Amino acid sequence: MTSIKDLARHLDISIGTVSRALNNKTDVSQETKSKVLKAAAELGYVPNQAGRSLSKGKTNVIGFVLETDSEGMMQGDLFFIRVFDGMQSVLTKRGLNLVALLSPSNVEPEAYLQQIVARRFTDALVLSSIHRNDARINFLNQQGMPFATLGRSLVDGGQPWLDLDFDGVVEDAIARLTQKGHRTIALALPRNDLNLRHIMIESYRKNIAKAGLQLDEDLMIRISPGDRAGVTLVHQLINMPQKPTAVIYSDHILPFGIYRGLADLGLTPGVDLSLIGVGTRLAAFLTPDLTYYRFNLFDLGVRIAEALLTIMDDPTAAEGRPVVRESVPFTFIEGQSIADLT
Amino acid sequence: MTSIKDLARHLDISIGTVSRALNNKTDVSQETKSKVLKAAAELGYVPNQAGRSLSKGKTNVIGFVLETDSEGMMQGDLFFIRVFDGMQSVLTKRGLNLVALLSPSNVEPEAYLQQIVARRFTDALVLSSIHRNDARINFLNQQGMPFATLGRSLVDGGQPWLDLDFDGVVEDAIARLTQKGHRTIALALPRNDLNLRHIMIESYRKNIAKAGLQLDEDLMIRISPGDRAGVTLVHQLINMPQKPTAVIYSDHILPFGIYRGLADLGLTPGVDLSLIGVGTRLAAFLTPDLTYYRFNLFDLGVRIAEALLTIMDDPTAAEGRPVVRESVPFTFIEGQSIADLT
DNA sequence: ATCGAAATCGTAAACGTTTACGGCAATCTT
């Protein structure tokens, strides 16, 4: 590998000048600048990260922290790539490297995060799978590691966050369902303890009341673990005293299980049970067509990266600083999975 | 952050001794070792990666290089997490950090790889999405970067590789199909230029001949891009002069499209068209049950990591050194997607 | 008591980069 020292010797100028030339600093003539750039290209010089990190105290690496749940994170799988790509598209322009980090399944996520922070492996982090009381937020704050979160939490770390508008999903879903005559609407809740679950519960309570319906706590069902969650859910719903006519969910895999569960009983989605929830492109494969909400995940990545950059550029951490905190909107995809009961 | 210097001052011993104590070297008494360890724990000392990298010339980081195809890599999505987890489970035991790297969609994968290698961001790499003539292999070899590949290539870099046994999948599938009386068997090929496609073609040719069937090149169909690949494929198959009774594939999403395409035409999988190929747990949601092959991806990650470690531990790159090069076996999952025509 | 070996530790250089500081020459000011 050719180092800056080799470059300096080759050009017979000092190391300092080479460094300034490469970084396009002032205090170096235009002529030497171009000479240095030319030589650097010829010798295939690329700055060594470790050296630069040590000197600047910055690593130029941003970490995207993923969590695996006990299910092996099938849920997050399809989200990850798109968001990552979006983030990277803005970070590379700034010379920042994005890496995905995944806590080993045999290690506590908090312990893993501590390692990363302590060795100063990254300049900043983006956290996903945010919990209602996420201990990581305060931890990162007190460690002085800039970060943003995909999802909001009850604990406020002053960090920028972006959230998928699940609140709006539930609201819109209940509105659509009640308009089509549904009166007994179930809510399928994620099994893990993400804040998402509480957001859905609150939105459900609010909008059920708003629709003038009677709130039945039993209609909020936490889906069971495992691949057969959807199938199990169908059996649960079918056997309830007052059978729900519709179910709202946030898990994009769940409808596959529900379709399967219904098929096993000779029932038809959109007729015997209505479904609406969050979906990905996978939804296009269901018959009859699934009615669902979808999010622009690439855009989500772009925006969270931009939000992260603003707080990194302004390390003063001004108290009153406006910080990005938004729910990104969904788009509604019309299908045939909702029965019209009117 | 507390550095090794702080530790040394706090204990009133030299920096060098502290370092040797922390790294459990000889030449330091058991007594000071424990004193240092204790103080390190108290002060929350964690070695700085940049400093260590600079000194040792090693980063302790292993990169898992993912490729996105034009489809946004839905194909690889579900594979990624499991393999990553498997790799990490063995690498963390060695104090190595695993990160996932994804070339930006607006940057050439080769250029991205060059950056990573040139700045010595990682100690070693694992490449996925291997092409038939993968230029990255020779590049990494000449750069002296240790690596392993998930998938084999025509170009031999002497690196360890692990491959899903697609050859065996096609062989087994043809055997099962012909045993059930199928005579016109289509092969759905991946659209991208992965070596996988050629492996499937070769296995198909060989085993069609072995079964005493007439080879019809038209039966090897490259699936179209986009989400509706399966649907399109059904239409292609239906409209062929001699309609295939079965189709073999390697894309775990494809059967969803095929089921959908058949449903749209009022046809039934396993009756009007038989399917068999590679599947993931998603397959469990299809009705009627899909007949498929599945791989243990966590185990794949474990084994590729172990293979990588062996060549990293033995940097002499002995010519005759035995190197891991295996196809990992599949397990067969019986379903109802194959019609018995006998 | 002397010698050699072993155990233990400190010193300092090295890894590759950035940057504050000072020096020098050329140019500008009056």
Place this chain on the structure above:
DNA sequence: AAGATTGCCGTAAACGTTTACGATTTCGAT
């Protein structure tokens, strides 16, 4: 023309760690 300014560059310290080398002490053996 003297002084002030500017442009350009070299020097050297600093970042945090590892490690070769040498120095000192201890200990057992003769």
